[in-house]
Amino acid sequence: MTPETIDDTKPVTKFCYHCRSHHPIEEMRQISTKTGKRWRCIRSIEATQKGPEARAEFGRRVSEMNTTESKNHARRMNELRQDK
Numbered sequence: 001m002t003p004e005t006i007d008d009t010k011p012v013t014k015f016c017y018h019c020r021s022h023h024p025i026e027e028m029r030q031i032s033t034k035t036g037k038r039w040r041c042i043r044s045i046e047a048t049q050k051g052p053e054a055r056a057e058f059g060r061r062v063s064e065m066n067t068t069e070s071k072n073h074a075r076r077m078n079e080l081r082q083d084k
Ligand SMILES: [Zn+2]
Pocket: 016, 017, 018, 019, 020, 023, 040, 041, 044
């Protein structure tokens, strides 16, 4: 299931099952799937509707984002270790 750590009384972001990350709720749409209601961002829905090329482009951007994030994370972990 999706990890929900957000206070329901003040929803700010929702977990996007397509990107596997959180987006602002204004950019999200709730859609019904075989496994129930899920949140997905409008950008990923539009990319899917535009066809395979736009979808591939969207996937590239997501993996670029993920790569940058894990590099930053690795660097932060190294800095933490050197502080000891
Ligand atoms: Zn998304």
